[in-house]
Amino acid sequence: MSLQNPSLNSTIKRLTAFGGAVWGDCYVMTPFTEEDIFAVFQFAKASGKKVVLRGAGRSYGDASVSQEQLAISLEKMNSVLSFDQTLGIIEVQGGMSLLELCRYVVGYGFWPPVVSGTSRTTIAGAVALNIHGKNQYFEGTFCEHCLEYKLLSSDGVLHTVTAQSDLGKALPGHLGLFGVLISVKIKLKKLSIPFVYRQKLPIRNWQQQIASMEACLSKASAVVSWVDGCTDGAGTLEVAYPPDSSSHSPNQELDISEIHKSNQETGSGLGQKPHRPLPIGPGPHSLAATLGPYALRLAIQKPLLPLTNALRRWADRTLGSQAKLCDLYRFNFQLDWLWDWDTAYKPGALVQFQAGVPRAESEAIFPALVNLCHRRGFPPTLLVLKRHRPGVGILDYLGDGHSLAIDINQVKGTGPAVAALYNELTEMILSVGGKIYLAKDFLLQEEQFQRMHPAQSISAFKEWRRKMDPELILTSSLAERLNL
Amino acid sequence: MNEKVIIIGGTSGIGEEIVRQLAKEGASIAVFGRNRTALTSLHSDFPTQVTTFEHDVTSSFNADSLLESAAAELGGLDTFIYCSGVLHASDPDDFDFAKDSEMIRVNLLGAIQWLDAVATRMASVKKGSILVIGSVAGDRPRKSMPGYGASKAGLHFFAEGLRYKLWDRGVTVSNVKPGPVSTPMTASLPMPMKISAEDAARRILKLRHKSGNHYLLLSQRIIFGIMKIVPEAIMKRISF
Ligand SMILES: Cc1cc2nc3c(=O)[nH]c(=O)nc-3n(C[C@H](O)[C@H](O)[C@H](O)COP(=O)(O)OP(=O)(O)OC[C@H]3O[C@@H](n4cnc5c(N)ncnc54)[C@H](O)[C@@H]3O)c2cc1C
Ligand SMILES: NC(=O)c1ccc[n+]([C@@H]2O[C@H](COP(=O)([O-])OP(=O)(O)OC[C@H]3O[C@@H](n4cnc5c(N)ncnc54)[C@H](OP(=O)(O)O)[C@@H]3O)[C@@H](O)[C@H]2O)c1
Numbered sequence: 001m002s003l004q005n006p007s008l009n010s011t012i013k014r015l016t017a018f019g020g021a022v023w024g025d026c027y028v029m030t031p032f033t034e035e036d037i038f039a040v041f042q043f044a045k046a047s048g049k050k051v052v053l054r055g056a057g058r059s060y061g062d063a064s065v066s067q068e069q070l071a072i073s074l075e076k077m078n079s080v081l082s083f084d085q086t087l088g089i090i091e092v093q094g095g096m097s098l099l100e101l102c103r104y105v106v107g108y109g110f111w112p113p114v115v116s117g118t119s120r121t122t123i124a125g126a127v128a129l130n131i132h133g134k135n136q137y138f139e140g141t142f143c144e145h146c147l148e149y150k151l152l153s154s155d156g157v158l159h160t161v162t163a164q165s166d167l168g169k170a171l172p173g174h175l176g177l178f179g180v181l182i183s184v185k186i187k188l189k190k191l192s193i194p195f196v197y198r199q200k201l202p203i204r205n206w207q208q209q210i211a212s213m214e215a216c217l218s219k220a221s222a223v224v225s226w227v228d229g230c231t232d233g234a235g236t237l238e239v240a241y242p243p244d245s246s247s248h249s250p251n252q253e254l255d256i257s258e259i260h261k262s263n264q265e266t267g268s269g270l271g272q273k274p275h276r277p278l279p280i281g282p283g284p285h286s287l288a289a290t291l292g293p294y295a296l297r298l299a300i301q302k303p304l305l306p307l308t309n310a311l312r313r314w315a316d317r318t319l320g321s322q323a324k325l326c327d328l329y330r331f332n333f334q335l336d337w338l339w340d341w342d343t344a345y346k347p348g349a350l351v352q353f354q355a356g357v358p359r360a361e362s363e364a365i366f367p368a369l370v371n372l373c374h375r376r377g378f379p380p381t382l383l384v385l386k387r388h389r390p391g392v393g394i395l396d397y398l399g400d401g402h403s404l405a406i407d408i409n410q411v412k413g414t415g416p417a418v419a420a421l422y423n424e425l426t427e428m429i430l431s432v433g434g435k436i437y438l439a440k441d442f443l444l445q446e447e448q449f450q451r452m453h454p455a456q457s458i459s460a461f462k463e464w465r466r467k468m469d470p471e472l473i474l475t476s477s478l479a480e481r482l483n484l
Numbered sequence: 485m486n487e488k489v490i491i492i493g494g495t496s497g498i499g500e501e502i503v504r505q506l507a508k509e510g511a512s513i514a515v516f517g518r519n520r521t522a523l524t525s526l527h528s529d530f531p532t533q534v535t536t537f538e539h540d541v542t543s544s545f546n547a548d549s550l551l552e553s554a555a556a557e558l559g560g561l562d563t564f565i566y567c568s569g570v571l572h573a574s575d576p577d578d579f580d581f582a583k584d585s586e587m588i589r590v591n592l593l594g595a596i597q598w599l600d601a602v603a604t605r606m607a608s609v610k611k612g613s614i615l616v617i618g619s620v621a622g623d624r625p626r627k628s629m630p631g632y633g634a635s636k637a638g639l640h641f642f643a644e645g646l647r648y649k650l651w652d653r654g655v656t657v658s659n660v661k662p663g664p665v666s667t668p669m670t671a672s673l674p675m676p677m678k679i680s681a682e683d684a685a686r687r688i689l690k691l692r693h694k695s696g697n698h699y700l701l702l703s704q705r706i707i708f709g710i711m712k713i714v715p716e717a718i719m720k721r722i723s724f
Contacts, residue, residue, distance in 0.1 A: 008548075008552060009548045009551065009552065009601060009604045009605050009608070010604050010605075010608055011608070012605050012608050012609055013608060013609060014609045014610060014611055024559075024560065025555070025560050025561070025609050049556075067559040067560050068552075068555050068556040068558075068559060068560060
C-alpha cells in the first residue's frame, strides 16, 4: 500500500484483458486488510478518482479494466478462513484463485462444484461474472454453490450476505460494481477420487454436435465440444462421467478401489490431509508453458489452421475415443498447460465472442456465425460448444440452450475489421434472442445490450449498484460503455 | 485506441507543428507551455483533442502530480515529448551566467525533472515512448553557443542513459537532433540550410517510437559526424 506516498506514479500498472485486445493503466493498490480497502475508497473520494476491482485479469473483456483510476487487487487476500471438512464448506478470501482452492481441498476429498476453463480465475472474479464450467447443465453456475458472501461497500460497511437474501440473489454476476468481495463461503463437492471418466467422441457436423450432446445428458457429469472452425461442425465431443458410475463405457472396467489405493500410496490420497500440496498442473516455467505459445502461434496462422484442427481431431479420435480416467485438473483446465497462451496471438490480440442461444436456434445459428467469420476473413482459431440451463444472475447470459465461444485472431491492424465482425455476430445473436457473455466482451454497444436483456433486469441491476455504491465510486470500462 | 501524447513546449515552432500534425492523425494531446495565447489557440483549433496546461519548466513544480493530471485528462499516456528549449547565442565577449543557466534549466533540468517522472510511470506500466528534442549543437561545442551546446549535450547523455535503463521494460527513448529549423528561436540567427518547422515535425514524428539517437537529414548526419572529429585547432577558428 503506498497511500502514504503523495505520488501514485510508481503504482501505475497496465491492466490488460486476457487476449490483449483491451487495456488501461491504473494505480494498483494491493490491500492486506479491509481497513486498507476502505482507505483506498477514502483516497478515491478525496482525489476524485474511481476504483476498479481487479481479479486475475482472466476476463477477455473490459470488466476489470479502466483508465487512469485506482485499482484494487486482492492478490494478497487469498487465504482460507475456515474449512468444515465434514460438511465440505469452505470460506476463502476473494483473492484466492481456483487453482489455490483446488489444491487446498482436493487432498481432503473435495473439489469446487463449478470451475472455469482456467484455474487462474479468482473466487471474487468467479462470483462477479457468475462463471460456469463444462458441467453448467448439471451443476449450474458458480454462485449456485455459494452460501454466504462478505462484501465491503464503498462506505466502509462490511455486509454479511446470505445467498438467499435479496442482495445475495443480486450478487451473482455483479461485475465488481456493488462492493469488494472480501470472502465467500462455498459448498464443495465430495469426491471419491479426483478423476472423471473422459471420453472423446468424433463428431461429423453441427447437427450431430447438438444431437450427440443431448444424448449424453442423462448419464454424463460434464460435456463440452471442441469444434473445428474450418469444417461444417466436425469436432470432438468430450464427455465426462462420474468415476463411480458404470455408464461411462461398457468396454472398460476400472476398479475404483484400486485407483484410490494407488493414490494413497503415492501421497495423493483422499479423505486424509496430504503431506504436501498435490502436484496438479504445471507452472508458468514448465516446458509446455515456455514452448507451447510458440507452437500455438504457428498453429493458428490462417493457412495452417485447417491442418492444425484436422490433426487435433485425428489425435482425439485415435487416442481418446475410449473412456479413460482423467484427473480433474487435466479435464477442466487443459488450456492452462500452456499458461499465458494468449501471447501466441501477439503482436495482435485474441478476441473471443461468446454467446448463449436458445436450444431451438443453436443448430441453425452456429454454422451461420462461423460462416460469417470465414467470409470476413477471420476463420475461428477455436470453437467451444457447451450445453446450458438458465443462469441465476440478473444479467446472466445463459438460458436453456447452448453457448458457443469463437476465438478470433485479431492480427495487428485488423482491430476495426474485427469490431465490425463482432457487431455483425452480435446482431445475429440478437435476432434469435441470444445473449453475449460479458466476461468476454469489450465491444457490445449500450443499445444492443438494452435489446439483449429485459428492461426490468437492467434497471434492477442499476438500482442495486446505486443502492450499494451511491457515489458510483466503483467503475470499469465495461460499466461505462454499457452505462450500467 | 488513439495515441495519447503529452508534449512539454508545444506552443511554438517545432513543438506547435508536432501538436497540429498529431491532432490531424487523431491523437489526444496534452500541451504544456507558458504562452497562454498559443495554448488557447491550439485548444480552439482542436477542442476535443487538445487539452492545455500553463506551465513554466523553470518554476518549482511537482512533475508526478502534473503527469497524473494530464494522463487522467487523456485517459492514458502512450508518448511523452520534451520539446521546450531556449537558445541564447553568445557574442565573443558575452559570458552571461543568467542566459547560460536559463538554457540549462529549460533545456536540461526541466527535461530531467519531467523524464524522471515519466520514466517511473512507463517503467511501471512497461510500455511507452519517450521523445526528446536534442540538437546537433550538442554533438560538439561551438564558440557561438557553449551554454546551449552544454545543455543539449547533457540532454543527449541523459536520454541515452535512460534508454539503457529502460530498454528491457518496453519503453523506447528517442533522441532527435535537428539541424537548423525555421522557427521563432532561429528567426534572428543567420543559419544556412534551414528546413521548415512543418518538415522537421513530420520527420521527428516518424522517429517517435524508435529508440536511438537520430538526425533528421542524411546530410546533417554526415556534416555533424565530421564535426565530431574536427581537431580543436580548427574548431577554435570556426566562428558559427
Ligand atoms: C482460458 C480461459 C478460460 C475461461 N473459461 C471460462 C469458463 O469456462 N466459464 C466461464 O464462465 N468463464 C471462463 N473464463 C472467463 C473467466 O473465468 C472470467 O472472466 C472470470 O470472471 C475471471 O476472473 P478473474 O479473477 O480473472 O477476474 P477479472 O477478470 O480480473 O475480473 C472479473 C470481474 O471480477 C470483478 N472483481 C475482481 N475482484 C473483485 C472483488 N474482490 N470483489 C468484487 N468484484 C471483483 C472485476 O471488477 C470484474 O468485474 C475463462 C477465461 C480464460 C482466460
Ligand atoms: N530551431 C532550430 O533550429 C532547432 C534546432 C535544433 C533543436 N531545436 C530544439 O527544438 C526545440 C523547439 O525549438 P523551436 O525551434 O521550435 O523554438 P521555439 O519556437 O522558440 O519554441 C520553444 C518552445 O519551448 C518552450 N519553452 C521555452 N521556455 C520554456 C519554459 N520556461 N517553460 C516551458 N516551456 C518553455 C516554448 O513555450 P512557451 O514559450 O509557451 O513557454 C516553446 O513552445 C527546442 O528544444 C530547441 O532547442 C531547435
